[in-house]
Amino acid sequence: DALDTLKPSDIAMVKTMKNPPPIIKLVVEAVCIMKHVKPDRKPDPTGSGKMIDDLWGPAQKMLGDMNFLTSLKSYDKDNIEVAVIRKIREKYITNPDFVPENVKTA
Numbered sequence: 001d002a003l004d005t006l007k008p009s010d011i012a013m014v015k016t017m018k019n020p021p022p023i024i025k026l027v028v029e030a031v032c033i034m035k036h037v038k039p040d041r042k043p044d045p046t047g048s049g050k051m052i053d054d055l056w057g058p059a060q061k062m063l064g065d066m067n068f069l070t071s072l073k074s075y076d077k078d079n080i081e082v083a084v085i086r087k088i089r090e091k092y093i094t095n096p097d098f099v100p101e102n103v104k105t106a
Helices: 008-016 022-034 056-063 068-073 082-093 100-104
Strands: 040-043 051-054
Touching: 008 056, 008 068, 022 056, 022 082, 022 100
Parallel strands: none
Antiparallel strands: 040 051
16 A cells, blocks of 8 residues: 555655655645645736645645644545545546656656
């Protein structure tokens, strides 16, 4: 099980990253969605003038929770809400980078 390979030091390292590799950000965003973490609204860094959802700040708070790893291991994966499954399938599962091999090497 992939969660058994994660150590608290791994979580702490990711939490301190200011600008994580895209694959790390992608995985952490997916976890945020699974755990119903609300994004921050921030100005689009491309300068479009629009506001975008940004999960990195809220993700860092989530990663700082002392029970984070335990909460992942006890996550009720058999009863995930349909809306969450839909969002994960649309944005993450279809992403060709969203595979364990890419995360391991990040």
